[in-house]
Amino acid sequence: MSLPDFTFLEFLVNSIDILLVWFVIYKLLMVIKGTKAVQLLKGIFVIVVVRSLSAAFGLNTLLWLMDQALTWGFLAIIIIFQPELRRALEQLGRGKLFTRSAVQEDDNPDQLIEAIIKATSYMAKRRIGALISVERETGMNDYIETGIPLQSQISSELLINIFIPNTPLHDGAVIIQNSHVAAAACYLPLSESPFISKELGTRHRAALGVSEVTDCITIVVSEETGSISLTKNGELHRELNAETFRELLESELSLENKTSSSARWNWRAKKNG
Structure with a gap:
């Protein structure tokens, strides 16, 4: 085999190798998109940037x-994300590691907001x-x-x-994903905060618990009083009236406000009773 042929063959093999690596990286990023692992990658990126700046400026x-x-971070990652890693290996064994849900994101969240307001009312x-x-x-x-x-259309x-009481799905949480009802009768983690009011039940504790580990918005309708509460970022806002509840949902879920929702969370409400 002549040198030009060998060089071309080597170039072809290396190109295929690089393309396959990029394809795997791309698919992995698509799999972890929208999960807690994304926040982990952001943290690793910050550490790498700080390390580079420290080396450049001599901050020993x-x-x-x-x-x-x-x-030691990689060992911590294995320990912290052990459930996610186990689930990824299970999906790999089932051939579903690189598959994603067929549900597409809704560009118009108005239907979601109106459905939640009408149902909770x-x-x-x-x-x-x-x-x-x-x-x-x-x-x-x-x-x-x-x-x-x-995986149903929201309504x-x-x-x-x-x-509705005594129906098979009433006990648990409904999770809405991409403006679709993804699942019902879901279990949410209970908050272990010692500052929670004793009068709050399991629903409020679950709403607080999931808001402590994710950035989701959780709505609670009290079975005892009929009051509407909302949790976000580990904070519980109770007894919301119809106007405040609507304004809050619109500011947090409207498409034009998604990128600036944190800045608009500037109202005060009663916290933890």
């Missing part, structure tokens, strides 16, 4: 700290207990898998029927 102590973080008047979580940037697939999958009638 900070450089040593960043080196330790990178050295109906249930509050009749004191029907409800627990509804709306997924945002942090994925909630871990909790969706604990419930009954629905107030569907939400009301799910929470």
